Amino acid sequence: xxxxxxxxxxxxxxxxxxxxxxxxxxxxxxxxxxxxxxxxxxxxxxxxxxxxxxxxxxxxxxxxxxxxxxxxxxxxxxxxxxxxxxxxxxxxxxxxxxxxxxxxxxxxxxxxxxxxxxxxxxxxxxxxxxxxxxxxxxxxxxxxxxxxxxxxxxxxxxxxxxxxxxxxxxxxxxxxxxxxxxxxxxxxxxxxxxxxxxxxxxxx
Amino acid sequence: xxxxxxxxxxxxxxxxxxxxxxxxxxxxxxxxxxxxxxxxxxxxxxxxxxxxxxxxxxxxxxxxxxxxxxxxxxxxxxxxxxxxxxxxxxxxxxxxxxxxxxxxxxxxxxxxxxxxxxxxxxxxxxxxxxxxxxxxxxxxxxxxxxxxxxxxxxxxxxxxxxxxxxxxxxxxxxxxxxxxxxxxxxxxxxxxxxxxxxxxxxxxxxxxxxxxxxxxxxxxxxxxxxxxxxxxxxxxxxxxxxxxxxxxxxxxxxxxxxxxxxxxxxxx
Numbered sequence: 001x002x003x004x005x006x007x008x009x010x011x012x013x014x015x016x017x018x019x020x021x022x023x024x025x026x027x028x029x030x031x032x033x034x035x036x037x038x039x040x041x042x043x044x045x046x047x048x049x050x051x052x053x054x055x056x057x058x059x060x061x062x063x064x065x066x067x068x069x070x071x072x073x074x075x076x077x078x079x080x081x082x083x084x085x086x087x088x089x090x091x092x093x094x095x096x097x098x099x100x101x102x103x104x105x106x107x108x109x110x111x112x113x114x115x116x117x118x119x120x121x122x123x124x125x126x127x128x129x130x131x132x133x134x135x136x137x138x139x140x141x142x143x144x145x146x147x148x149x150x151x152x153x154x155x156x157x158x159x160x161x162x163x164x165x166x167x168x169x170x171x172x173x174x175x176x177x178x179x180x181x182x183x184x185x186x187x188x189x190x191x192x193x194x195x196x197x198x199x200x201x202x203x204x
Numbered sequence: 205x206x207x208x209x210x211x212x213x214x215x216x217x218x219x220x221x222x223x224x225x226x227x228x229x230x231x232x233x234x235x236x237x238x239x240x241x242x243x244x245x246x247x248x249x250x251x252x253x254x255x256x257x258x259x260x261x262x263x264x265x266x267x268x269x270x271x272x273x274x275x276x277x278x279x280x281x282x283x284x285x286x287x288x289x290x291x292x293x294x295x296x297x298x299x300x301x302x303x304x305x306x307x308x309x310x311x312x313x314x315x316x317x318x319x320x321x322x323x324x325x326x327x328x329x330x331x332x333x334x335x336x337x338x339x340x341x342x343x344x345x346x347x348x349x350x351x352x353x354x355x356x357x358x359x360x361x362x363x364x365x366x367x368x369x370x371x372x373x374x375x376x377x378x379x380x381x382x383x384x385x386x387x388x389x390x391x392x393x394x395x396x397x398x399x400x401x402x403x404x405x406x407x408x409x410x411x412x413x414x415x416x417x418x419x420x421x422x423x424x425x426x427x428x429x430x431x432x433x434x435x436x437x438x439x440x441x442x443x444x445x446x447x448x449x450x451x452x453x454x455x456x457x458x459x460x461x462x463x464x465x466x467x468x469x470x471x472x
Contacts, residue, residue, distance in 0.1 A: 178439030
C-alpha cells in the first residue's frame with residue numbers, strides 16, 4: 001500500500017517534471033524575447049519624461065542615471081577601446097570608464113535635447129546565437145522620414161542591458177572604436193593621451 | 205594582316221584585362237583579413253586628411269552657415285518643394301539603377317513617379333506621386349555595384365575624401381561618376397546647348413545646401429563627440445552605406461527566394 005502510494009507520487013512528479021520540461025521552454029521563451037523590447041520601451045519612456053520635465057545639469061544627471069541602470073557602459077567602453085584594453089593598467093581602465101561615462105551622458109542629453117514630439121515604435125526582436133538580441137525600432141518624427149534605430153541588448157547578471165545603439169546602420173560603439181583607435185595610433189599607440197583627452201573634455 | 209589583327213585583339217584583351225583587374229581591385233579592396241567590418245581600408249589617409257581639412261574650411265566658412273540660414277529662415281513648404289524638385293531631377297538615374305539591379309517593376313514605379321510629378325506635380329515641386337501611393341526610392345550606382353560585388357558591404361575599396369563632395373570610397377566614387385555620365389538631364393543640357401555650367405552649378409549648389417541642412421545635427425553631434433573627427437566620419441559613412449547595400453541585398457534575396465518557390469509551384 002505504502003509502496004504503491006510512493007510509486008504513484010513518484011510517477012506523478014515524474015510526469016510533472018516531464019510536463020514542465022516541455023511546457024517551461026514554451027513559457028520562458030516569449031518572456032526572454034519580450035524582455036529586451038520591454039527594456040527599450042522603458043528607456044524611451046523614461047528619457048522622454050526626463051526631457052519634458054528637466055533641463056540643464058539636472059537633465060544630464062538624470063540621463064546619466066538612466067544610462068547607468070539600463071546600459072552596459074563598462075562593456076561598451078571596453079568594446080570601444082578594442083585590443084588596446086589589454087595594454088591599459090587597472091587605474092587607466094577605471095579612469096577611462098569614468099571619462100567615457102561622462103562623455104556618453106553628455107552626448108545623449110545633447111541628442112535628446114532636440115526632442116520635438118518624436119515617438120519610438122518598437123518592432124521585432126531577433127535573438128542572436130551570441131546571446132545578444134537585436135531590437136528593431138522606428139523613431140517617428142513629426143516631419144520627415146522615420147529614423148531607423150536598432151538596439152543591441154545583452155543579458156547580464158543584473159538583468160538585460162543595452163550594449164549598442166545603431167542609428168540608420170551606424171553603430172555608436174563601432175564609430176567610437178574607430179575614433180579611439182585612430183587617436184591612439186596617432187599618439188604613439190599609447191592609451192594615456194586618449195584618457196587624458198577624454199578627462200580634459202569631461203572637466204570642461 | 206592576320207598577325208596584326210591578332211596582335212590588336214591580344215592587345216585589346218590585355219588592355220581589358222588590366223581594366224577589369226583595376227576595377228576588381230577597386231571594388232574588392234583589401235583582401236587581407238576582415239578590415240571591412242572593423243577598420244576602414246584607407247591607404248591614402250594623408251592626402252584624404254588634407255582634402256578633408258580643405259573641405260572643412262570651406263564648410264565652416266561658407267556651406268554650414270548657408271545651410272543653417274536655409275534651415276532656419278526659409279519656410280518649411282519652400283524647403284520641401286526644393287527637395288521635391290531635386291529629388292524629381294534624380295528620379296531617372298534611380299530608375300536606370302533599378303533596371304541594372306534587375307528590379308524592372310520598381311524602375312517602372314520610379315518612372316511613373318517622375319511622369320506624375322513632372323506634370324501634375326508642376327515640374328516636380330509637389331510630390332503628388334507619394335499621395336497616389338507610389339513610394340519614393342533612392343538608388344545610386346555605388347549601391348548597384350555594392351549589390352553585385354561579392355564582398356561584405358563594409359568593404360567598398362579604399363576610402364576616398366572627395367573635394368567638395370565629402371566622404372566616399374572607390375565603389376561610391378566610381379558610382380558617382382557612372383551616375384553623372386548616364387544622367388539624362390546632364391546629357392539634355394549638352395544637346396539643347398543650354399549653358400550647362402549655370403544649370404549644373406545651380407543644381408549642384410542646391411543639392412549641397414539641401415543635403416547639408418539635413419545633416420547639420422548629425423555631423424555636429426559626430427564632431428563634438430569624437431576625438432578624431434576624420435576617423436569617426438570615415439567609420440560612420442562606411443557603416444551607413446553598408447547598411448543601405450545590405451538592405452538591398454536582403455530584399456533581392458527575399459524576392460529571388462519567392463521566385464524560386466513560384467517556379468517550384470509551376471513545376472508541380
